[in-house]
Amino acid sequence: MLRLYDTELRSRLLLGTARYPSPSILTEAVKASGTQIVTVSLRRESGGERAGQGFWSIIRDLGAHVLPNTAGCHSVKEAVTTAHMGREVFGTSWVKLEVIGEDETLQPDVFGLVEAARILCKDGFEVFPYTTEDLIVAERLLEAGCRVLMPWGSPIGSGRGLNNLFGLKALRARFPEVPLVVDAGIGIPSHAAQALELGFDAVLINTAVSQARDPAGMAGAFAQAVAAGRAAYEAGPMEPRDLAVPSTPVIGKAFLG
């Protein structure tokens, strides 16, 4: 069972709610994914406080925990304000904290991220920071009070999968007790399976599902990949070797030459 802050979860797939063809298709995708946590962007999806009521009530009706995010925020102040708005609108102390450093790659501004995390944790928020795989930043985020980390696989929406395997493995090895959720860059189910096989606790997917031709179909595929990846991790994968090793022993076989 996955535990994020004090919530126990069966599903290890978190789903973003942006850019679906329609709210109905979003609802179908959420069902097909079996997800228990949906993220919602307050800044990008609505024209400001109270304006997106129609969409937000659809989000509330999805039957999953809502994780408001600060997508599109470029400064500490903006992210903190948006986090407060999320708490007010959805009545949750959870926030997926994004502080974007640069528009081309949507790379997190890790300095601003740590600062915003410190402010929000002090203010009683349970922060899910969107970060890189950098170990020192991870340490600072934990010091700030975060109890979950969300390292990127590759840049948001790029669909390139796990870009820095070495770095992600190092992060997993360094913080064995901290729930790690791979966020951003997952393009196809095999990427998600890989993250779970490596021991990451969960993945967060948005574009790969919302922009698929059939979002609900793709959500179902991701659910299976995540389950398979986790089962493989728990079953203890073999170590790769440099030489072939026959699965059937040759010694003792009849010599028929």
Place this chain on the structure above:
Amino acid sequence: MRAIVLGAGVAGLACAVELAERGVVVQVLERGERLGAGCCSWFAGGMLAPWCERESAEPVVATLGAESLAWWPAKFPGTLLKGSLVVAHGRDAGELRQFARRTERYEWLDAQGIGALEPDLAGRFSQALYFREEGHLDPRAALAALAARLAALGAPVRFGAGAQASREALLAAQAAGGTLIDCRGLEARDALADLRGVKGEMLVVKLPDIRLSRPVRVLHPRVPVYIVPRGDGHYMIGATMIESDQPTRITARSMLELLGAAYALHPAFGEAEIVEIGTGVRPAFPDNLPQVRRVGGTVHVNGLYRHGFLLAPALARQAADEVLGAGHSPEVMHADSRQRRLA
């Protein structure tokens, strides 16, 4: 037979024209003081692009939308059938391939083909999709043409008709056995609880330096934008999609994105005069598909979302069939979204 149409946006006017032409005595009531006041049709792009819209819309949008390509030229001679062009900048080439995979009835153009269609875009893109059969119109001129047609049919639009006037007209119509056609868009939320608003922002610019003859869509992973020629050097640049029911003013970010995309299409847009900045709120149901829904004695035509001019002709036909008892159209009449999508 009598009918009262509430709302003089594109849905209301199209329904009224369709009914009046079939011999129904029609009255159109509009709360705004003049054509376009307070209606999101006024800020529409006016693209008649059923096959391009397949990129993100359900098949039924293309099926119904195709009707508009015959309907509009018959009602509004200013309708242009010059196709539409879809381009992407070099590093977004994947977006163009994905668009092609999800749409139909296009042809691939190379740089030479693009230059032949739109000389001012020559040399700027190496490939494009060309949807030859699609069209576009100036939404404001088209609304005016429908209003004029209604006046000629003896059913002029009554502007400035508030709730009181509407109620009185409704009672009179009911007494005479008439039907109410509610085309109020988002205002009809008092009767249709599942309607929501999706805000759109647009610009009109003027630049005499270049000439585009047909709508151009510029694909981008985050900021897809279209540019629709309005004639006389005017171009509409649109449109954002924001989950919001407030027609608040445009944000700086949206303005930057719209103008940035236009400038990237052609640097001449950097010299354009900004003629107008507009925002409107589109009415949408949860599946973003339109409905013709009968509730008691009222027929609701709503949820046209970003497809007002594209879908109004087909919905007007269905609403008129419904009023006249001439048919049943499962593809939009059914309230269950999945069934409607598969229809």
